[in-house]
Amino acid sequence: MSRGCHVITRRLLEQLPELAEMEVGLANFFVQHTSASLTINENASPDVPLDLADSLDRLAPEGTQQRYRHDDEGPDDMPAHVKSSLMGASLTLPIQHGRLALGTWQGIYLNEHRNYGGPRRLVITVQGQKRADGRKYSGWR
Template identity: 75%
Template sequence: MQHRYLQLPIPPVSSLPTSEGSPVDKACLRLGSRHLYTICQGAGVMSPPSQQQQTAYFQKQISLPSSKRGCHVMTREVLRQLPELKDFEIGLANFFIMHTSASLTLNENASSDVPLDLADDLERIVPERRDYRHLDEGMDDMPAHTKSSLMGASLTIPVSQGRLAMGTWQGIYLNEHRNYGGSRRLMVTIQGQKR
């Protein structure tokens, strides 16, 4: 697996010098988006100050083990494969599942009944039926796609002092919607300031 770090300068928007009274300059400063900074530069915002904050980006693909159909708390497994998280003082971690028949969610990690009840509810909401048009890959496939869309393909969690800043009872769930889904890949992207 390859790991990539990229350092990009991001000046504090409040400290950007502007040309005289340009309405575009004022709008750019008010928005404060680092993505708009380049656009704003062309509209009259002068060069950034010499002292700049550095934002680091890190990306890694991890694999979750094959799981039976249902909802599974995977926080420990995700963190085991992500030791690089400890390098970040503050930021955001995005977890994106690279499949269309499984999903991610954040939910209670303490009671072993929660994953079972969640899986039962999903089965009631989207049962297997023979009237689906897409039946090429089995009866469980189209319901899996629907559940994946309902639950979502990604999570974004704050990072604080080298850890995921989740609530006491929150955990990362892999929701496996197929009977035999196999190993599932996650693309993890962390953006923030290094420690």
């Protein structure tokens, strides 16, 4: 995935067909990397991910090697770790009636903080109570 903030809600839901069987529960999403992060933010405006990435760049700018002691993998190395620490590596969301209980304008973001981050792996854990009647709910969210 390229550097930046990417809405991945639909991609995640495509990997979780078992949500449709859940009455109530929790879904935990965890990114197994120290230079990528997860967050929830607005999913409608294409400007939001761009502004979010720009804001993170101002908080933890890339610069000369004098700015950070840890620069083993280049000038984007330590700023990526700072951004990841600020944003977090995991999200836990409620499941209600077969859907993630996200607000209307909320989306799940994977934030890639490296110029060339490589493949990212997410661990997803879903737990909860299935519908008593064994039927499935329909719909994405």
